Amino acid sequence: MTINELKKYGIELLNKNNIQDSIVIVNILLEFCLNISKHQLIINSEDIVSKENELKFIECINRRINNEPLEYITNKKEFMNCELYVNENVLVPRSDTEVLVENLIDILLKEFNNIDKIEILELCTGSGCIPVGTLMYIKDKYYEIYEKLNFICVDISKKALEVAKINAQKYDLNNKIKFIESDLFENLPNIQYDIIISNPPYIETDVISSLNSDVKNEPIIALDGGNDGLYFYNKISEQAKIYLKDKGYIIYEIGYNQGEKVTKILENNSFRNIEIKKDLSSNDRNIIAIK
Numbered sequence: 092m093t094i095n096e097l098k099k100y101g102i103e104l105l106n107k108n109n110i111q112d113s114i115v116i117v118n119i120l121l122e123f124c125l126n127i128s129k130h131q132l133i134i135n136s137e138d139i140v141s142k143e144n145e146l147k148f149i150e151c152i153n154r155r156i157n158n159e160p161l162e163y164i165t166n167k168k169e170f171m172n173c174e175l176y177v178n179e180n181v182l183v184p185r186s187d188t189e190v191l192v193e194n195l196i197d198i199l200l201k202e203f204n205n206i207d208k209i210e211i212l213e214l215c216t217g218s219g220c221i222p223v224g225t226l227m228y229i230k231d232k233y234y235e236i237y238e239k240l241n242f243i244c245v246d247i248s249k250k251a252l253e254v255a256k257i258n259a260q261k262y263d264l265n266n267k268i269k270f271i272e273s274d275l276f277e278n279l280p281n282i283q284y285d286i287i288i289s290n291p292p293y294i295e296t297d298v299i300s301s302l303n304s305d306v307k308n309e310p311i312i313a314l315d316g317g318n319d320g321l322y323f324y325n326k327i328s329e330q331a332k333i334y335l336k337d338k339g340y341i342i343y344e345i346g347y348n349q350g351e352k353v354t355k356i357l358e359n360n361s362f363r364n365i366e367i368k369k370d371l372s373s374n375d376r377n378i379i380a381i382k
Contacts, residue, residue: 092145094121095136101152108156116155123165124148158304171224176257180250182313184220188290190370191344192224194377195288198340199229199236203285209240210282212334214275214289214327216244217313219255221288222268242268243284245275248312275323276330283336290344291323292316320346324353328360335382343378350375 105113124147151164162168162183168175170184203209222242230237246252252270259268293316345353350367362380370376
């Protein structure tokens with residue numbers, strides 16, 4: 092088949108199986124399978140595709156029909172203008188989490204300019220999108236802060252940490268990020284940090300079965316926040332006081348309906364100056380507080 096013929100075949104197959112955005116998906120998968128650019132896909136549309144690449148493309152289409160996230164098929168996800176490696180062992184980074192990174196950067200610029208060394212602890216790092224996105228943005232625009240910024244990143248999943256390490260290596264950040272396999276604070280040395288940040292699992296256990304099929308193909312361990320969705324906020328907030336410096340910040344990503352409940356958790360653990368930040372859809376998405 093030619094590229095055009097294969098494109099038509101893929102679109103028809105996706106449409107037949109009620110997969111939305113069929114044209115976009117087919118173009119992305121053709122670029123991936125043929126290892127060509129968008130421009131090449133257009134100008135070489137009548138080129139014959141090798142049998143090997145044709146079979147590879149059809150396999151990818153079938154994986155998408157089976158509700159495998161597109162990002163797992165291509166092993167790519169753009170986040171804060173960085174192309175990250177992702178697979179089935181990590182949650183696919185969302186644009187909502189870019190808001191978390193933007194709020195972190197805003198705090199760094201406003202509150203930490205006069206500090207010689209900035210230590211950030213990230214819990215539940217997953218793909219490592221938060222430290223990589225933060226560091227690469229700051230490196231380009233605020234190098235003086237980049238030089239004094241370091242992350243300790245924790246995850247209970249060894250396989251997730253392998254993904255995060257790939258992303259740190261890709262952007263030459265091994266000297267800025269240290270990864271530790273740990274159940275939250277369990278394996279951490281007893282030192283204090285300037286900022287603790289986390290996008291923990293926060294979906295209620297009973298709700299997971301009602302999520303769309305794509306999300307249900309992502310790791311449950313990265314989604315399940317316990318019966319009320321608040322398990323990790325309770326556990327982290329209780330211990331964060333020990334690991335935060337005086338006047339240190341804690342920053343959470345939260346579910347759209349969890350603002351009041353997480354605020355109460357932080358108040359009960361003696362945090363102050365609690366502020367809820369909204370995402371691009373005007374939903375509650377981040378909470379920032381000070382020890």
